[in-house]
Amino acid sequence: MTSAAQREQAERIRADQRFWRALVAEVGRDRMLEPGPMGDWTFRDLTAHLAAWRNVRIPQIEAVARGEPAPPPPWPAQLEEGDDDLEAVNAWLQARDRDRTLHDVLEDYDRSFERLAAAIEALPDDVAADPNAFEFTGGIPIVEGDFTEHLHEEHLPGIRAWLEGRPG
Structure with missing residues (x-):
């Protein structure tokens, strides 16, 4: 059974999807390929970048929900998720996804x-609360957990500056 805390977290995520859709509309597709x-x-x-990290986490959560071990991350085993390799992991993800279409x-x-x-x-x-x-x-x-913190705290200020014509 889904707890009240799980339903509340799911609603926060869905609310942020509405925020994201408004941001996408504000940016406009004509600017999405501009640096x-x-x-x-x-x-x-x-x-x-945001999708890549989200798509690392979701299968981990889904596996645990099914009572299975979490899958390994998609990047090479010699890279680790910690601070020391984070830039290398991000570079690997960016290289992997560079040819994906905007759509x-x-x-x-x-x-x-x-x-x-x-x-x-x-x-x-019990797992959700652990x-x-x-x-x-x-x-x-x-x-x-805050699944939108990375967007809101690390990237949104740069997006806003870019939209306002200031250096990001």
């Missing part, structure tokens, strides 16, 4: 919101 929201990265590149990347990230919400709702209640159930949450129960 600027993140240095040389385009809005498409940034969206691919594909936007659809992928947009679909990820509902998939993430559903995965969290599918977890056993601060140690998922290493990537850093000791925070998944129902208390």
Whole structure:
């Protein structure tokens, strides 16, 4: 059974999908291939980056919900997710996704919101509330995690500056 905390987390994710859709509309497809929201990265590149990380996490959550071991990340085994290799992992993900179309990347990230919400709702209640159930949450129960922090805190200021014509 899905707990109230799981339903609340799923609703926060769905609310952020609405925010994301408004941001996509604000940027406009005609600007999404221009560099600027993140240095040389385009809005498409940034969206691919967000989708790539989301698509690492979702299968991990889905596997745990099914009682299976979490799958390994898609990058080469010699790279690790920690701070020391994070730039290398991001570079690997960017290289892997560089030829994806704008439409594909936007659809992928947009679909990820509902998939993430559903995965969290599918977890056993005790797992959803366990601060140690998922290493990537850093000791925070998944129902208390912030799945949009990376966008809002790290990337949104640059996107806003770019949209306003200031250096990102």
